[in-house]
Amino acid sequence: MTLSAERYAEFDAFLLELNRASGAAILPLFRADHGLVNKLESGFDPVTEADKGAERAIRALIAERYPDHGVIGEEYGEDRPDAEFVWVLDPVDGTRAFIAGLPLWTTLIGLRHEGRPILGSIGQPYLDEIYIGGKATGSRLVGRGTETPLRVRPCPKLTEAIICTTDPAILTGPELGSWTQVRAAARLARLGLDAYGYAMVAMGKLDLALDTGLKVWDVEGVIPVVEGAGGIVTDWHGRPARTDSGKFAFAGDPACLEEALVTLRRSAVD
Known part of the structure; x- marks a missing residue:
């Protein structure tokens, strides 16, 4: 099923809302006591309360707004992964950068429709940057009170x-x-x-x-x-x-x- 422009706009606006909610959960813990835990007995695979709290916040909003949608998240697993619409979440991509105090971590949120990624966002709330869009809509940078279209550059060599x-x-x-x-x-x-x-x-x-x-x-x-x-x-x-x-x-x-x-x-x- 092809989605209408109105439907894309609805999900686009919700992606921005999800980014702001995740940022509100993460930012108080950035360069602060973030509750680091190592997932592995041997090796190092870190997770923090920022990872878990942000995913909980995102999931709560999705459940409230779209209770029939599925969710796949790094921290809390799958819920209806075969639904028509599925949100795919990485609340803090770059946890090692996060615990090192480097603002290179991001929140990744994707929307899958009938098994195909159609919209996504790469959010960096400390820098007030949300890179958002999709093939059907184009992409843009939202932040610092402005919106700027995104475009790759030519580089043939x-x-x-x-x-x-x-x-x-x-x-x-x-x-x-x-x-x-x-x-x-x-x-x-x-x-x-x-x-x-x-x-x-x-x-x-x-x-x-x-x-x-x-x-x-x-x-x-x-x-x-x-x-x-x-x-x-x-x-x-x-x-x-x-x-x-x-x-x-x-x-x-x-x-x-x-x-x-x-x-x-x-x-x-x-």
């Missing part, structure tokens, strides 16, 4: 590109080899941005973001924003990205992406 990945240390040997070659070809590379890097692709500040090991809540809020800004999202084979594919490339210019894929395909064995 990888040698001219600014690229990013979250952390090379989490890449497998073949993946790290591919990243190292792509990085060597690019003009500039930045690390540790998490989903804020994907927002910068949509804004036309970065040209290519590469990551692996991503979960559904890491990407469903992002894909519509990047595509709505004119960008492209694929796996490391160059195929249209499935939200369960793990390896993702977020790009502004297909020509730049295609140059990177020559190397990336060598490590994309899935």
Whole structure:
């Protein structure tokens, strides 16, 4: 079923409301006592009360406004994941940045209709930034009292590109080899941005973001924003990205992406 412009506008407004509610839950704990807990007995997978409190706030609003909608969240799991409309939540993407006091964490909220991501948002409340939109509506930056359209920039040559990945240390040997070659070809590379890097692709500040090991809540809020800004999202084979594919490339210019894929395909064995 195709949604009307009025329906898109309704969900767009609700996305902004959800971002403000999550920000109200998170900001008092940023650079404060955030109740850090390690999820793992061996290793380090942090979660804070900001993660949990923000997801609770978002879920409460969805249950009140759209009780028939499903929800998939990183902290509290699935509720009716096969519903016609499903909200996909990562309340604090970049928890390591959050606990380090760095304003590079984001709140990711996506809306899935009949199994397909249609709208999304990347919110950074400390900076008063919400990157929001979808392929059918276009994307924009909302914050600081203004709204600015988002548009990726042309960058046909990888040698001219600014690229990013979250952390090379989490890449497998073949993946790290591919990243190292792509990085060597690019003009500039930045690390540790998490989903804020994907927002910068949509804004036309970065040209290519590469990551692996991503979960559904890491990407469903992002894909519509990047595509709505004119960008492209694929796996490391160059195929249209499935939200369960793990390896993702977020790009502004297909020509730049295609140059990177020559190397990336060598490590994309899935």
